[in-house]
Amino acid sequence: MEIRLNAVGHRYEAVEVLSDITLTIPAHKITCIIGPSGCGKSTLLRFMGGLEKPSSGDVLQLGTAPEGSLNALTYIFQDFALLPWRTVEDNISLVLEDHRLPTEKTKAIIENVLARTKLSDFAKALPKQLSGGMKQRVAIARALAVNPAVLLMDEPLSALDSQTRDLLMEDLVSLWTRTPFTAVYVTHNLQEAVRLGHQIVVLSRRPGQIHQVVTIDTPLDQRIASNPDLQNKHDHLWQLMRDEARAADAELLHA
Ligand SMILES: Nc1ncnc2c1ncn2[C@@H]1O[C@H](COP(=O)(O)OP(=O)(O)O)[C@@H](O)[C@H]1O
Ligand SMILES: [Mg+2]
Numbered sequence: 001m002e003i004r005l006n007a008v009g010h011r012y013e014a015v016e017v018l019s020d021i022t023l024t025i026p027a028h029k030i031t032c033i034i035g036p037s038g039c040g041k042s043t044l045l046r047f048m049g050g051l052e053k054p055s056s057g058d059v060l061q062l063g064t065a066p067e068g069s070l071n072a073l074t075y076i077f078q079d080f081a082l083l084p085w086r087t088v089e090d091n092i093s094l095v096l097e098d099h100r101l102p103t104e105k106t107k108a109i110i111e112n113v114l115a116r117t118k119l120s121d122f123a124k125a126l127p128k129q130l131s132g133g134m135k136q137r138v139a140i141a142r143a144l145a146v147n148p149a150v151l152l153m154d155e156p157l158s159a160l161d162s163q164t165r166d167l168l169m170e171d172l173v174s175l176w177t178r179t180p181f182t183a184v185y186v187t188h189n190l191q192e193a194v195r196l197g198h199q200i201v202v203l204s205r206r207p208g209q210i211h212q213v214v215t216i217d218t219p220l221d222q223r224i225a226s227n228p229d230l231q232n233k234h235d236h237l238w239q240l241m242r243d244e245a246r247a248a249d250a251e252l253l254h255a
Contacts, residue, residue: 035203
């Protein structure tokens with residue numbers, strides 16, 4: 001499935017948040033959206049998932065969800081959003097309950113996603129027994145359980161320390177490499193974007209507009225820091241972001 005945004009703009013009363021966003025989210029690739037805090041990234045993601053409608057422009061979901069998809073558009077948030085009184089497997093079964101699947105099928109899905117996220121030994125654990133990184137892996141497992149057409153991630157690693165972030169990025173790379181999925185990954189972290197993005201959308205400060213779209217062809221499982229192409233992309237993206245941040249600071253001074 002592919003998402004197309006056509007001249008999307010938005011205001012919250014007097015505040016213009018997004019302006020003239022035209023963008024395609026291609027199937028089976030990861031699109032990263034980076035930009036300064038408050039530039040409208042989360043708002044844009046809510047439009048893509050249909051949680052909210054923009055004040056102008058169109059959001060189109062094209063194509064069909066994969067076979068067996070129980071929920072075409074699924075979110076992963078920074079705060080994990082796990083129910084503390086439910087075990088890991090019961091947090092996952094929660095998203096399957098409405099679908100009235102045969103018990104065997106539910107069991108098979110849970111086993112499959114726990115194995116893919118390396119959580120099989122923790123099926124009966126409660127969230128409070130898990131580290132932050134493991135909690136987020138449960139949230140990833142829960143998202144995978146519905147076999148979404150598009151996975152929408154809003155700063156999923158921002159609450160984690162940098163080592164845990166690296167480990168989870170590796171997990172996402174290996175999940176994607178095994179079964180390429182369609183994802184939109186919002187972050188303000190350039191390293192994450194360069195590690196995970198096939199397409200990186202750089203938004204300007206508010207009102208968020210597309211500053212530039214940068215593609216990275218290096219396969220995800222070959223993205224090591226010493227790769228000179230990757231280093232060039234990183235430096236280029238850093239310049240774009242730095243210019244935005246400086247312009248925003250200058251505006252504050254003259255406001
Ligand atoms: N429901 C809302 N009502 C009013 N203003 C909002 C609402 N949601 C977000 N905003 C404002 O819109 C701007 C963009 O927010 P957001 O999309 O969360 O940015 P980002 O995710 O890039 O930090 C911010 O100035 C924020 O305060
Ligand atoms: Mg946000």
